[in-house]
Amino acid sequence: MAKLRFFASVEEKMGMDMMEIPVDGSISARGILGLAVKRAGVDPGVLINNSLLYAVNHETVDLDHEVVDSDEVAVLPPLSGGA
Amino acid sequence: MARLQREDFDVGAEVRALVKKNKRTGAAVTFLGVVRDFSRGEDIVKLDFKHYAGMAEKELNRLERAGAERFDILDCLIVHRTGEIMVNENIVLIIVTSVSRNVAFEACGWLIDELKKRVPIWKNEFTSTGRHWVEDHP
Numbered sequence: 261m262a263k264l265r266f267f268a269s270v271e272e273k274m275g276m277d278m279m280e281i282p283v284d285g286s287i288s289a290r291g292i293l294g295l296a297v298k299r300a301g302v303d304p305g306v307l308i309n310n311s312l313l314y315a316v317n318h319e320t321v322d323l324d325h326e327v328v329d330s331d332e333v334a335v336l337p338p339l340s341g342g343a
Numbered sequence: 344m345a346r347l348q349r350e351d352f353d354v355g356a357e358v359r360a361l362v363k364k365n366k367r368t369g370a371a372v373t374f375l376g377v378v379r380d381f382s383r384g385e386d387i388v389k390l391d392f393k394h395y396a397g398m399a400e401k402e403l404n405r406l407e408r409a410g411a412e413r414f415d416i417l418d419c420l421i422v423h424r425t426g427e428i429m430v431n432e433n434i435v436l437i438i439v440t441s442v443s444r445n446v447a448f449e450a451c452g453w454l455i456d457e458l459k460k461r462v463p464i465w466k467n468e469f470t471s472t473g474r475h476w477v478e479d480h481p
Contacts, residue, residue, distance in 0.1 A: 269478065
């Protein structure tokens with residue numbers, strides 16, 4: 261199972277902080293996020309838009325990155341740490 | 344080693360500890376970020392900081408190393424709090440030590456700017472009328 265993690269505003273729009281999706285072989289980050297929005301019944305723009313960052317196993321990636329079954333995929337809304 | 348923590352920090356103790364690490368230290372520059380009571384024309388009641396555990400710590404430590412490689416400094420430290428933080432309380436501390444002051448000022452400014460771009464931390468502002476996630480870089 262690939263684990264998808266959602267944070268802050270994305271978590272609230274998804275209505276959940278995590279989702280697990282089985283991956284047979286590999287799938288692009290864009291592909292697995294497409295499956296996630298369908299399953300959640302939300303607009304694709306919630307997980308795929310230009311303001312978001314993506315990480316796989318704690319490293320930032322682009323949407324063409326190939327995801328395998330053991331990966332953790334995170335959708336990061338615009339960051340706002342610091343003061 | 345950078346730290347993410349719920350509890351407050353003691354600025355003086357953190358500065359003294361970093362200074363004592365190197366007898367060549369001639370300057371210690373600090374940036375202390377605190378919660379102010381307004382934002383975008385609204386009264387702030389408190390902030391709530393969330394982070395991506397694992398990645399946030401990794402990025403903070405990577406940032407410290409990047410700062411040490413980019414600038415001719417002796418050391419640097421980043422401490423960022425998480426959870427609910429009230430007005431006037433501390434959010435983030437960055438300390439840079441160096442032989443002389445100019446490079447420490449420059450490195451300290453660079454580190455807070457980069458922190459805001461790189462580290463997966465999110466700020467939820469609670470105002471007198473509601474709350475919202477901050478999603479820009481003032």
